[in-house]
Amino acid sequence: MNTILLGNLIKIRWIAIFGQFLAIFFVSYIIKIPIPFLETLIIILLSVAVNFYSYFEERKNKSISNVKAFSFLLFDTVQLGFLLFLTGGIINPFSILILAPVITSASYLPALMTVILSTISIIIIVLLNFYFIPLNLGKDFYLPELYSFGLVASLIITVIFIAIYAYLFASSSRKISNALSASKLQILNQKKITEVGSLSAAAAHELGTPLNTIFLILNDLLKEKKLIDDKNIVKDIILLKSQAERCKEILQSFSKDPLKLKDKFLEKVKITDLIKINFEKFNREKKLNIKINSINDEPEIIFRDEVMYALGNIIQNAVFYSKDVVSAELIYNKKYSKIIITDDGKGFSKDIIDKLGEPYISKNKEGMGLGIFIAKNLIENMGGNLNFYNSKDDNAVVEIMFDNSILNI
Numbered sequence: 006m007n008t009i010l011l012g013n014l015i016k017i018r019w020i021a022i023f024g025q026f027l028a029i030f031f032v033s034y035i036i037k038i039p040i041p042f043l044e045t046l047i048i049i050l051l052s053v054a055v056n057f058y059s060y061f062e063e064r065k066n067k068s069i070s071n072v073k074a075f076s077f078l079l080f081d082t083v084q085l086g087f088l089l090f091l092t093g094g095i096i097n098p099f100s101i102l103i104l105a106p107v108i109t110s111a112s113y114l115p116a117l118m119t120v121i122l123s124t125i126s127i128i129i130i131v132l133l134n135f136y137f138i139p140l141n142l143g144k145d146f147y148l149p150e151l152y153s154f155g156l157v158a159s160l161i162i163t164v165i166f167i168a169i170y171a172y173l174f175a176s177s178s179r180k181i182s183n184a185l186s187a188s189k190l191q192i193l194n195q196k197k198i199t200e201v202g203s204l205s206a207a208a209a210h211e212l213g214t215p216l217n218t219i220f221l222i223l224n225d226l227l228k229e230k231k232l233i234d235d236k237n238i239v240k241d242i243i244l245l246k247s248q249a250e251r252c253k254e255i256l257q258s259f260s261k262d263p264l265k266l267k268d269k270f271l272e273k274v275k276i277t278d279l280i281k282i283n284f285e286k287f288n289r290e291k292k293l294n295i296k297i298n299s300i301n302d303e304p305e306i307i308f309r310d311e312v313m314y315a316l317g318n319i320i321q322n323a324v325f326y327s328k329d330v331v332s333a334e335l336i337y338n339k340k341y342s343k344i345i346i347t348d349d350g351k352g353f354s355k356d357i358i359d360k361l362g363e364p365y366i367s368k369n370k371e372g373m374g375l376g377i378f379i380a381k382n383l384i385e386n387m388g389g390n391l392n393f394y395n396s397k398d399d400n401a402v403v404e405i406m407f408d409n410s411i412l413n414i
Contacts (some may be wrong), residue, residue, distance in 0.1 A: 011063040014077055018056050021081070021102075025049045025088065039141055041091050048087050055080060075118045076200070078106040082122065086129040094137025095130065095156055103129065103160070104167055111171035123168045128277040130160045212256055219249050233305065273305040276344060279313055280333050283320040292330045299337040306412040311383040318376040319346050319403050326350040326401060342412060344405040361393045387411055 011413040023201055029045050032038045059077065062069070069077075081104060089097050103126050110119045134157045223246045232238050284293045297303055306312070308337040323331045327348035336343040353361065381391045396402050 011059060011066070013067045015056055015059050015063065016075070017105075018052060018059070018081065022049060022052050022056065025030055025052075029092075041138060045088055045091050048084060051082050052081075071114055071118060075110065075114055075122065078110050078114075078122060079125065082106045082126055082129065086133065089129075089133050090137050092138070093140040094133040095160070096140075100130075100133070100160065101163075104164060107168050108165055108171050111168045119168055123164050126164050127161050130157055130164070213254070216249060216253055220246070223249065224270070242389065262290075274308045275305055276312075276316075276335060276342070277302050277303060277333075279316050280320065280344075283313075283317040284324065284331065286317070287321040289323045291324060294330060294332045296332070296334045297337075300332055301337065303335065304337065304342075309386055310388070312412075315380040315383040315405075316344075318380040319405070322376060323348040323401070323403070340409060342407050342409055344403075346403045347396060347400050349400055352399040352401045353393060358393060358395070362391065 017323070024044075026049060029040065029042060029049070032040055033042050055077075085103055089095070089100055089103075095101075107119070107123050107126055110122045134153060186392075221241055226232055227239070227240050227246075232242070257406050277297070281297060320331065323346050327350045330349045332345075332347045332349075334343075334345040334347070336345070361377055377393075384391045384405060384407075387407070388411050389405060392404040392406075394404070
C-alpha cells in the first residue's frame with residue numbers, strides 16, 4: 006500500500022476535467038478554431054465517469070494499491086493523448102501536461118511502474134508527432150519540420166529527466182520518513198523499558214520492608230511452644246516462610262538487571278555507567294577501556310532515554326566491528342562534554358564514511374542500517390553533535406559533543 010490518497014487523484018482529475026471543458030469551449034466558441042468538439046467532449050465525459058467510479062472506490066478505502074494507482078495514472082495519460090490527437094497533436098500548448106502523471110508516479114510508485122508509464126508517455130509523444138488531426142490556424146501559421154522534431158525531443162527528454170529527478174528525491178524522502186518513524190518507535194520502546202525498570206526498582210524497594218516484617222513474625226511463630234506442638238501448623242509456617250523467601254529472591258533478581266538497578270539511577274547517572282551498561286549488553290567477550298580526561302571528578306547527568314539509546318547504538322556498532330578492545334574517552338570542561346568511542350577494527354571504509362548518518366547505510370546485510378541514523382537524529386535533536394572519522398591508526402572513531410546545559414551538568 007502506497008501513500009497516494011485516492012481523494013487527491015479525484016480532486017486533481019476534477020481540476021483537469023474543468024480545464025479541458027473550458028479549453029475546448031474557449032477554442033470552439035471564443036477564438037473559433039474548428040476542432041472535433043463532440044469527440045473531445047465524449048473523451049472528457051469518459052474521464053468524468055472514471056472519477057465517479059473513483060469516488061465510490063474511495064468510500065471503501067481512502068488509500069489504494071500501487072497497481073490501481075498506476076491504472077488511474079495510465080488512464081489519465083492515454084485520455085490526454087487522445088485529446089491531443091484530436092486537437093493538433095504535439096503542437097498543442099497543453100501537450101506539456103503529459104508530464105503530470107509521470108511526476109506523480111515517480112514520486113509515489115515503484116521504479117518499474119514509473120519506467121512503464123514513462124515509456125508509454127514517450128510512445129504517445131512520438132505517435133502524436135505523426136498522427137493527429139491538424140488545427141486550422143490560418144495560412145500565416147507555419148511550423149518548420151526542424152522545430153517539430155525539437156519539440157518532440159524536448160518532451161521526451163523532459164519526461165525522462167522529470168521521472169528520474171522526481172523518483173530520486175521522492176525515494177530519498179520516503180527512506181528518511183520511514184527511518185524517522187523507526188527512530189520514534191525505537192525511542193518509544195526505550196522509554197517503555199525505562200518505565201518498566203523504574204516500576205520494578207520501586208516495587209523491589211517498597212516490598213522489601215513488608216517482607217522483612219513477615220520474616221520476623223514467622224520466626225517468632227516458630228519459637229512459640231504452643232504452635233511447635235502442632236506439626237500441621239509448623240508445616241504451614243515453614244511453607245509460608247519458603248514462599249516469602251521465594252518472593253525475596255524474585256525481587257532481588259529485578260535489582261540485578263542494570264537497567265532496573267534502583268529508581269535513583271533513573272534520575273542522575275554518570276555517562277561511564279551508561280557506557281558500561283550498554284557494553285555489557287552487547288559485549289562478545291571483548292574488553293572495554295574507559296579514560297576520563299579531566300581534572301575534576303566525572304559529573305552526573307539527568308538520565309535521558311535519548312542519550313541511553315544513542316550510546317547503545319554506537320557502542321553496539323563498536324563492539325560488532327572491533328577485534329578485541331572498545332575504548333571510550335570522556336572530556337569535560339565548563340562549557341561542553343565530549344564522548345569519544347573508538348574500536349580497534351578496520352575503521353570506516355571510504356565508500357560509506359561520507360554517508361554515515363543517512364538511513365539504510367550498513368557495512369553488512371544483517372542490520373537495516375538504521376542504528377547510526379537513529380543515534381545521529383536523537384543526539385542532534387537534543388542539540389548535540391555527532392562526527393565520524395578514522396584515527397591515525399585507521400580505527401573507527403565516533404565523537405559525540407554536548408553543551409553542558411543540555412545534560413543539566
